[in-house]
Amino acid sequence: MTTAAPTPATLTGVPALAPLLARGALLSPLKRPRPDADFPRTRLVLPGLRVDLARLAAYERVCGFATGADALPVTYPHVLGFPMAMRLMSGRGFPLPLLGLVHTSIGITRRAAMPATAGYELTVYVEGLAPHRRGTEATVVTEVRAGADLVWESRSTYLARHRTTTRPPAGEPPSGEREPLPVHAEWRLAGDIGRRYGTASGDRNPIHLHPLTARLFGFPRAIAHGMWTVARCLAEHGTPDAAAVRAEFRAPVLLPGTVAYGAGDGRFELRGGDGGRRLHLSGEIGPYPAS
Numbered sequence: 001m002t003t004a005a006p007t008p009a010t011l012t013g014v015p016a017l018a019p020l021l022a023r024g025a026l027l028s029p030l031k032r033p034r035p036d037a038d039f040p041r042t043r044l045v046l047p048g049l050r051v052d053l054a055r056l057a058a059y060e061r062v063c064g065f066a067t068g069a070d071a072l073p074v075t076y077p078h079v080l081g082f083p084m085a086m087r088l089m090s091g092r093g094f095p096l097p098l099l100g101l102v103h104t105s106i107g108i109t110r111r112a113a114m115p116a117t118a119g120y121e122l123t124v125y126v127e128g129l130a131p132h133r134r135g136t137e138a139t140v141v142t143e144v145r146a147g148a149d150l151v152w153e154s155r156s157t158y159l160a161r162h163r164t165t166t167r168p169p170a171g172e173p174p175s176g177e178r179e180p181l182p183v184h185a186e187w188r189l190a191g192d193i194g195r196r197y198g199t200a201s202g203d204r205n206p207i208h209l210h211p212l213t214a215r216l217f218g219f220p221r222a223i224a225h226g227m228w229t230v231a232r233c234l235a236e237h238g239t240p241d242a243a244a245v246r247a248e249f250r251a252p253v254l255l256p257g258t259v260a261y262g263a264g265d266g267r268f269e270l271r272g273g274d275g276g277r278r279l280h281l282s283g284e285i286g287p288y289p290a291s
Contacts, residue, residue, distance in 0.1 A: 011046045015083040017202045024090030024098030033160040035131040037095035039138065043125040044084045051080070051116050058200040062193070063228060064235035071113040074239045075231040077122075077152045078106070079201045081142035084124040089140070089158070094126070096138055096160035100217070103226045104137065105248045108154045109288055113241040114146070121145040127155065135161040178282075181262030185236060186273050189224065191256040197228045223252040229259075229281045233268045236261055240287050247283035 051072065059076060060067045090098055114120075127139040137159045144152040194208030206213035207223055214222045226249040234245065253259055258273030259280060270281040 007041055008043045008045050011044060011084070014046065014049070014080075015087045017083050017086060017204070020083065020086040020090045021098070021205070024086065027090070027092060028097035028099035031095055031097040031160075033096045033136045033162055035129050035136045037129060037136075038093070039095055039126050039129055040088050040091060040093040041126075042088065043123055044087060046084060046122040049080065049120045049122055051076075051120075053116060055200060056116060059231075062196045062200050063231035065231070070115050070117065071241070072116050073231065074108060074110050074234055074243060074245060075227060077114070077120075077144045078108075078142065078154055078156075078227055079203075080120075080144070081122050081124050081154075082201070082203060084122060085140050085142065085156075088124065088126055089138075094138075095129070096136060096158065100161065102159045102161070103156060103249055104159045105157045105246070106154055106227070106230065107247075108152070108243075108245040110152050110239070110241070110243050110245075111149075111288060112151050114144070114151055118146055120151075131164065132159055133164065135159055135164055180260075180271055180277060181264045181267060181269050183260045183262050185261045186258060187232070187261065188258050188273075189253065189256055191222065193224055193228065194222045194255055197225050201225070201227070203227075219252065220254065222255045224255055226281070229253060229270050230283065233261055233263075233270060233281065233283065234285070237263055237268050237285060239285060242288040243285060244288045244290065245283065245285045247281060249281060250279045253280050 056076065057067050059079060060073060063073065065073045088094060123143040125141055127141045130137050137157050140156045140158065142154045143150060198204040198208055203225060207217050207219055208225050209222060211221045230247045239245065260271050260273045262269045262271065266286050267284045269279060269283065272278040272280070
């Protein structure tokens, strides 16, 4: 993977998402993705961030977390850093087109409980690009500090599909090859879950909002946000204050629909419900540091 040497740029507020998404859409046809392309070396820093408690409560409700707890859900810092990531990925210097970009995985490390009423400093930067068997993948890092202490960090990978000669690693198992985990719950998802999560998170990508806008991008119906599926699973599973989470997005969840949540031995997954075996999401969770 190409490594970046980010230079700091301090922000005075959270970027507005709507114009960034529009800019990224307009610039997408001009992008020519490749793994050896240059990418932004800027480290965006936002000091003095305070959490909007009403918006947090809306997020907790739509994802299934208990409301009113003082600690932030383990996935919520991703929501806080998402506008900064979009500022980087929607710009001219980012080589992958925002339209059609697929969130393929996320790894989260939370070192301690994070009070909802505390102040934080967010940092977001592009770590690098790498070849993928289906195109080019970018890694975006988000860090959250309380004072001088790094309390939360994530690495998200985003895939731009294009023709490539890259082959999958030898011995890589096909998606969904593992036997399903024991099912603990089955959820019937309403058609508006994408709109509800989009309102709470700010991520109003049209593929998640309505069947008509989703069809413009090749989906028969709207699909659930990948980060909603992770959050919903972790809300069901529970996480220790200091935790390491890894999740891979395997296949979209069509809305409305039914999914089955399975868990066991530190792993969790989401598969098609009503007896379906299609794997939508797979992940694992454990204490930090690992015992």
